[in-house]
Each structure stands twice: as C-alpha cells, then as structure tokens.
Amino acid sequence: MKKFARYEKQILFKPIGLEGQKRLLKSRAAIVGMGALGTSIANHLVRSGIGYIRIIDHDYVELTNLQRQLLYDEEDAEGRLPKVFAAERKLSKINSTVKVEPVFTDLNRENAEELLAGFDVILDGTDNFPTRYLINEASIKLGIPWIYGGVVSARGITAVIIPGKTPCLRCLFPDMNNVPTETADTAGIVSPITAIIGSLEATGALKLLTGAEVSPYLEQVDIWSDSFMQMDISKGKNPDCPVCVHHQFEFLGS
Secondary structure: OHHHHHHHHHHHOOOOHHHHHHHHHOOEEEEEOOOHHHHHHHHHHHHHOOOEEEEEEOOEOOHHHHHOOOOOOHHHHHOOOEHHHHHHHHHHHHOOOOEEEEEEOOOOOOOHHHHHOOOOEEEEOOOOHHHHHHHHHHHHHHOOOEEEEEEEEOEEEEEEEOOOOOOOHHHHOOOOOOOOOOOHHHHOEOHHHHHHHHHHHHHHHHHHHHOOOOOOEEEEEEOOOOEEEEEEOOOOOOOOOOOOOOOOOOOOOO
16 A cells, blocks of 8 residues: 555545546546646646656757746756756656656647647647647547647636547637637737646546546636636537548648
8 A cells, every 4th residue: 555655645535546546547648738837737737647748849048938948947947958958857757656747848739649649638738729720630530539628818718528429629629720829929918827727637538547537627816806617518520520520630740
C-alpha cells in the first residue's frame, strides 16, 4: 500500500476510491500545449497519479509566460528552455512515480495520429482553433475522448468530447471561418481563468479515466463579470457533420 500513500486523500473521496486510483495509475494522457492551460492540467494530473503523460509543445519559456504558466520560473525564462523540458523537470520532482514524456514539436497533420494514438484521453492546452480541429479529427479517427478548453482575457470555455457519444468540435463550431480569434497577445489574460479551466479539464479527465459520468455541458466562465453559464450539448450532434459522421478529415489530410 506504500505506493498509494501519497493519494490517501484522493482515495478517501468515494467517487474515486482505491479502485479508481488503481485505474488512474494505469492510465495514459496526452496534453497538447504546455502554456497556461497545459501547465495547470499537467500539474493536476501528475499529482493525481495518472501513470503516463505525454506533453507536446514546440515553444520556449519567456518572461511574459510567468504571469500565468504555473510550472515555469525565471531561470527557465532566462535560459529560454523548451517548455516541455522545463515542465518535465518540475513535474518529475512533484511525483517521480509518474512517467512524463516531453515531446518537443508542434502537433501537425504529419504527426498527430502517431503522437496521440494509444492514449486514454487527450487534453487541449492550445490557443488556436486549427490545432483544435486537428485534435478533434485525430480523436474521432482514433476513437479517443478529448477535452476541449480555451481561455482569453477573463473568459474560459471547456467541454468533454467522446467519439460516438457526444457532438464533436466541428458539430459545435461548424464554420471554421467564424471561430473566436482573440488570443492572449491581442486581448490579454488574467491568471485565475487559466487555473479554473485547466482544473475543469483535469477533472473531466479524472472522471473519464475512473469511469464516472462526465458533464454534458459546454461550460463558459467569465470571472471578471462573475458569469457562469452551462449549455447542454448532449443533443448538439450534427447529423451531417463532415468529421464525426462522414469521417472526412480535412486537417489530418485524409
């Protein structure tokens, strides 16, 4: 029972319990993007005992990241370390029993299927819709649930997408030319919203991995105006969706 000692309080939480913890320790998660969302998600999943975590990013730590990207420090920024290597170093000190695999690359149509295959859940730590559409297509093609999340300014949004069960991202945002384009570089961002959405994504992963029911809602939060909204998307599947119905994978190029 020694290997379960650090998870004592999580095991006491009845919806997880010992059996749920055993499932988490055998689970595999992939996180795409190690910015504000990705670092928050990774922090939670490593502390929760997800057995194997692949982190994917092609960017370097900069001083402006430190305001919200929780795993990095000034030394990382001064050394311009790749985010995945800086994150892996911190995460391995948090929980050395979890295997964290850093992959220093951008996710693209050539590598998406290879990098995401074999995982139990994929988590969105990105900041742009083209990459999210790519993840969505890989999720549908590979049959792997993924958790969409986005943050900008003081607003955040997240939803759990399960192939064959829920609407996919293309169902929810069918017009690729009419999606949100604001980013932290154009609209700014406050740190707490990234922690909130990252925590919701991580919670969705824990539910999926322990076999619990996941939220049927698209969650939207604006912490500056104290606005919290849930939209039931359970009946939002597009019967003519090019991705999850017709299996046309434009972003994967197949």
